[in-house]
Amino acid sequence: MSIQPVRLFGDPVLRTPATEVATFDAELRKLVTDLTDTMHDQAGAGLAAPQIGVSLRVFTYDVDGITGHLINPTFEKVGEEEQFGPEGCLSIPGMTWDCRRHLRVVAHGMNMYGEPVRLEGTEMLARCVQHETDHLDGVLFVDRLDPETRKLAMAQIRAAQWFGQPEPVVKTSPHPLFGKAL
C-alpha cells in the first residue's frame, strides 16, 4: 500500500497549476498507484496528483465500479445539457454543495505508458472529469458554486476543525495534557 496524506483546502499546492507529464517512467506509475490506493482508502470517486502534494497533471477516478487514470487530460463538453447536484472533494472533507457541471464530456489524455486514451462520460463520471481537471489548474469546486452557496461554503470551511492545520495532526500521546508542564 502506498496511501498518502490528502492535502486540505488552504494548502498552496491545491492552488498551483500542475505541470504536464513529460516522462512516462516507473516513478509516474508509482504516482498512479499511490493516487489509486489513496483514492480507494478514502472511498473517493476521484483524486488529482496535487491533492497528494505532487504538482503533475495526473488524476485517477473510480466511478460506477470502474477505476482508471488520465494523464495530461483535456476535455470538452458534448451537447449543451448541464447537471446541478451535490459535489464533494477529499481536500474539503465532510462537506458537499450543489455544483453546476456539464452533463456529458469527452476527455483525452494518456495512460501511464504514454498511450492515448479517450474517456467519455455522463453524470458522475463527467462531473469527476471536470472536478479533477480543475484541480490540475489550481481550481477548487467551491470556485464554481453560485455566489450565495460559495459564501456559505467558505464560512463552513473556516469553521471546520481541520481548517488552518498546517500539517495533518499527529497525536503523540493518548493522554490529556491538562495539568502538565510543557
Ligand SMILES: [Zn+2]
Ligand atoms: Zn477535489
